[in-house]
Amino acid sequence: xxxxxxxxxxxxxxxxxxxxxxxRQIQTWLSCTMDNKEILPAKEKTKIEAEIVGEIHAYIAxxxxxxxxxxxxxxxxxxx
Amino acid sequence: xxxxxxxxEQDLIDKLSVGDGPALxxxxxxxxxxxxxxxxxxxDSPEDAxxxxxxxxxxxxxxxxxxxENFSLSVHLYTEVRKSVVQCINSKxxxxxxxxxxxxxxxxxxxxxxxxxxxxxxxxxxxxxxxYYLPKITNRNxxxxxxxxxxxxxxxxxxxxxxxxxxxxx
Numbered sequence: 001x002x003x004x005x006x007x008x009x010x011x012x013x014x015x016x017x018x019x020x021x022x023x024r025q026i027q028t029w030l031s032c033t034m035d036n037k038e039i040l041p042a043k044e045k046t047k048i049e050a051e052i053v054g055e056i057h058a059y060i061a062x063x064x065x066x067x068x069x070x071x072x073x074x075x076x077x078x079x080x
Numbered sequence: 081x082x083x084x085x086x087x088x089e090q091d092l093i094d095k096l097s098v099g100d101g102p103a104l105x106x107x108x109x110x111x112x113x114x115x116x117x118x119x120x121x122x123x124d125s126p127e128d129a130x131x132x133x134x135x136x137x138x139x140x141x142x143x144x145x146x147x148x149e150n151f152s153l154s155v156h157l158y159t160e161v162r163k164s165v166v167q168c169i170n171s172k173x174x175x176x177x178x179x180x181x182x183x184x185x186x187x188x189x190x191x192x193x194x195x196x197x198x199x200x201x202x203x204x205x206x207x208x209x210x211x212y213y214l215p216k217i218t219n220r221n222x223x224x225x226x227x228x229x230x231x232x233x234x235x236x237x238x239x240x241x242x243x244x245x246x247x248x249x250x
Contacts, residue, residue, distance in 0.1 A: 001190045003182060007173035010166050029189050030162045033121050045113055052112040052130055053105055056137045060101040 085109075089153060096140070097147050104144075107153065108137045115161050122165045124185045125178070132164040 012018040013026050040048075085106050095103035112133050119129035136157060169186060172178055 001187055003173055003179055003187065006182070006187065006190070007170065010170040010173070013166055014163075014170055025190065026166065027162075030122070030165065032189065033118065040117075048116055048126075048130070049109060049113045052116065052133050052137075053108050055130075055134045056108050056141075057101075057105055059134075059138050060104060060141060 093147070093151060093153060096144050099144060101141075104137060104141050107140075108133075111153075111157055112137070115157060118161055119165060122186070123168060124181060128168050132161065132168060136160045136164065 009018065009022050009026065013023060018026070087106065089107070089110075092103040092107050096107065115133045115136065116129045119132050120126065123129060139160075140156070169182060172182060
């Protein structure tokens, strides 16, 4: 398979237009996790986890203190 | 030392649906590394893996008030991470970024041999041994089983004849 074919296939898959064989091919690839599994040391795992959780925490804190302005139609519907 | 939280997942989801930030943080702490690890096996890019995991939890936070009645977090995460991996590959191919990495890492995974491997049933590794001793089952003949030596073989025809003769006697 070439990158061009893969681009077409993934594009069709995301748009929900792929044929069953393509869907099966992509889903099988997504399910295959037997090889190339790297075992990271516990320290590295903790570091990665902390980084991701930290970013999520920052986003939650920001969105809590800076909520998105509600559009006018949402304000009106909230009254009812 | 990392503190551990043993709150059941359903309680955390209930808290999340009413806008409890620490509940989402706890859920992300539980699932972020397995999701990151999965993305790494597929994309081999730490930046993309982190971004995908972060975006999945952020979108969960943004849709917290629209969670369905019987919401399954594991199913949701499983679906989202797979979709995000495909989206990431597709956008990389569209923008022609890191094509070499895709050619090296992703394309070989689509070979027939690799896909056939995925369809094979999961097998225990050779190092893992059974905890219980199971006797070796051999294909023995009918006569070799000791209980068949003590009891004569019952033929259905003989049984029928015996019953008929008993009925005739009555």
